[in-house]
Amino acid sequence: MAHINPAALVALEDSLSISGLSPSMTKSLTFAHNRLGSKELETNNYEAAIFHFSNALKLSDGDTLSQYNLLLAEGHSLYKRGNKNRLWDAIQKYNKAAQLKPRLGEAHYYIGLSYHKIGDTDFDLIIESYEKALRLSLNPDIMQKTKEQLSLALEREKRLKDFWK
Structure with a gap:
C-alpha cells in the first residue's frame, strides 16, 4: 500500500498506531511519508513537504533520507521568504x-x-x-x-x- 497509495496509508496512520506499529508497518509509513514529502517538494509546497518528512523522522529518527529531504525543504522554505x-x-x-x-x-x-x-x-x-x-x-x-x-x-x-x- 505504501508504494501504490501512500496517501491512503498515511490517512490510516492514527488508527494503525492505536494498537502499536510493527517494524514493517513503521517502515511502510516512513516510506509513504517520504514519498508524499517528495511529491510536495516537486510542486514547491514546502510546508507540506516539511510536515511529511518530519512525520517520517518521528517514525524512524535515524532515516538519513528523511533528514536530508527535511533539511532541503526547510532550506527552500527559508529561501522562498x-x-x-x-x-x-x-x-x-x-x-x-x-x-x-x-x-x-x-x-x-x-x-x-x-x-x-x-x-x-x-x-x-x-x-x-x-x-x-x-x-x-x-x-x-x-x-x-x-x-x-x-x-x-x-x-x-x-x-x-x-x-x-
Whole structure:
C-alpha cells in the first residue's frame, strides 16, 4: 500500500498506531511519508513537504533520507521568504543536508543560489558552490540548471572585472 497509495496509508496512520506499529508497518509509513514529502517538494509546497518528512523522522529518527529531504525543504522554505537573515538560515540548512549526503550535489546548487540572492557580487562563494555541485552526483535537471547558473555567474564576474579595468 505504501508504494501504490501512500496517501491512503498515511490517512490510516492514527488508527494503525492505536494498537502499536510493527517494524514493517513503521517502515511502510516512513516510506509513504517520504514519498508524499517528495511529491510536495516537486510542486514547491514546502510546508507540506516539511510536515511529511518530519512525520517520517518521528517514525524512524535515524532515516538519513528523511533528514536530508527535511533539511532541503526547510532550506527552500527559508529561501522562498528571501530576506537576508532567512537566506543565511537556508544556507545553514543546505550545508547540513550536504553533510548528510556528501556525494550529492543538489544542496551545493541551492547554496549557490542562496549566495547569489544575498548579493550577486560575491562570485567566489557562488562559483565555488556551483562547481562543487557539478563535481558531485546530480540529477540531469539540476545538473543543467547548475551549469547555466555557473555560466551566468562567470559571465557576470567577467563583466564586473572588465568594468573596473
